[in-house]
Amino acid sequence: MTNADPDAPRTAMPLGPSLLVAETFDQTQVTQLRHAATACAYGAGLRGQRLDDFVLAVNELTTNAVRHGGGRGVLRMWRQAGSLVCEVSDHGGGIGARLLGARGRPAPDTAGGWGLWLARELSDTMEVESDGAGTVVRITTILPTPHPTPD
Structure with a gap:
C-alpha cells in the first residue's frame, strides 16, 4: 500500500455506510476512542464477553500506536460480511521482525509484545503490515447472527 501523501492512511478500508468510526487520535483521545469503539461494537451487535474482548483489543492497538x-x-x-473490523494505523518506525513474527505468549519478564499478543488472542483474525513508514493492524470479530423477530 503506497500513497503519495506520507500522512495519508495506508488502508483498503471501504468508504460509505458501513464505516462506523474514522478518527485521528493521540494520547489525550485514547479513552474517548475506547468509548466510541464500545458504542459502535454494541450497536453492531456485540454483547457480553465478546464486546469486552473486542474493545480491549482495540484499546491495546490504540495504546500501542x-x-x-x-x-x-x-x-x-x-x-x-458479518464481521466488525477495526484498523489502527500509525507512522512510527515499524515493528521489528522478531516481534512481528512472534505468535506465542510473551514471557512474563518480557517488556514488549503484550499488546499485539492480547489483540490477536481477543479477536477472530488479526493482520499486521509494518515497515519503516509505520504499521497497520487490522482485527476482526464475527458478529452474532441476528435472530428474526416473529411477526
Whole structure:
C-alpha cells in the first residue's frame, strides 16, 4: 500500500455506510476512542464477553500506536460480511521482525509484545503490515447472527 501523501492512511478500508468510526487520535483521545469503539461494537451487535474482548483489543492497538507509533494514529471501524473490523494505523518506525513474527505468549519478564499478543488472542483474525513508514493492524470479530423477530 503506497500513497503519495506520507500522512495519508495506508488502508483498503471501504468508504460509505458501513464505516462506523474514522478518527485521528493521540494520547489525550485514547479513552474517548475506547468509548466510541464500545458504542459502535454494541450497536453492531456485540454483547457480553465478546464486546469486552473486542474493545480491549482495540484499546491495546490504540495504546500501542501512541506508545510505539509516533505518538498518534488513525482508528477506523466498519462492518464487513458479518464481521466488525477495526484498523489502527500509525507512522512510527515499524515493528521489528522478531516481534512481528512472534505468535506465542510473551514471557512474563518480557517488556514488549503484550499488546499485539492480547489483540490477536481477543479477536477472530488479526493482520499486521509494518515497515519503516509505520504499521497497520487490522482485527476482526464475527458478529452474532441476528435472530428474526416473529411477526
